Amino acid sequence: MTEEQEVFHQHIQRAGLKRTAQRDLILEVFLRTEEHLSSEDLYRLVQREDPAIGQTTVYRTLKLLTDAGLAREVRFGDGRTRYEHNYKHPHHDHMICTECGKTIEFFSADLEKLQDKIAARHKFEITNHTLRMFGYCADCRSKDARRDRESSAAEPRVRFASAPGTS
């Protein structure tokens, strides 16, 4: 039994809930992936191992995992909620490539400190925050540069006028 599974079962007991095969499977599959999964994504993966499982159960279990501190909601602006690991996976922010969809996680102590300073100026007490930077990752930038060169276009290829999903 992994640490995460122990945390989960403790949470279930403390809350007077029940351990079920579905919940165990959903947690297991969730732990196996390192992506930012939507409920739908996870549902598909879980279905491969138990086709009888319902979409609703995945939704409900993801909420449960969040309550247990094992998952954390993240939204990148495409309208669907995604989940990332939260257990022993400290706070960080995201860069989201609007071309290929890749996300880069990063943490900067300086950034956190600066935010605290700004909040203090406004007598604001931060409980949490989200910083999302939208743009182009290194791969897409070099691909774009290559494409521009090869097409020898007079003017560079037009990119999204405004990044979609700046939610």
Next chain:
Amino acid sequence: MTEEQEVFHQHIQRAGLKRTAQRDLILEVFLRTEEHLSSEDLYRLVQREDPAIGQTTVYRTLKLLTDAGLAREVRFGDGRTRYEHNYKHPHHDHMICTECGKTIEFFSADLEKLQDKIAARHKFEITNHTLRMFGYCADCRSKDARRDRESSAAEPRVRFASAPGTS
């Protein structure tokens, strides 16, 4: 005619669209408010002046205003898209009070610089970003403190374990 209205009409002409009474009214009402309005909010306000106007038209016009550079979408995690002024209203970020819903706009050049530095480290090209800090505004903090004192509770009042809508 305000500058914003000129921008709007220019955008409409350039795009081969048409000027209508509904669009003019929606823009006018939008400009009169300084809030972060949802489509629904704006619809209600507009209806007071022209009850015949449809919800759909407001949705569509808000998109149009965004394309014209007059409005900007913001999302605070309550599931609905809000719009703020974008014309000569430079980039800024938000602090959102999870108790009273108030938002504080702020801008920090240091913060922007630091973000650029971090992005550069990852060879990431930022097109735009959103930083949202959730927590308690000055008013709510002092109200809470007063309440705690008056109720003379042994332990301070429990607040949201995790801020809702960290979308």
Next chain:
DNA sequence: TTGATTGCAAAGCATTTGCATGCTA
């Protein structure tokens, strides 16, 4: 005149809820 615009109703999505059945503790 012609194609864009409007408003209604219907459709779309992601997510939630009601409920009868099934299963843990």
Next chain:
DNA sequence: TAGCATGCAAATGCTTTGCAATCAA
């Protein structure tokens, strides 16, 4: 056994789309 959990279908809330009628250019 009691009450939580499950899965289906239906409902929800926000937003978009189809379409016939209307209107600006």
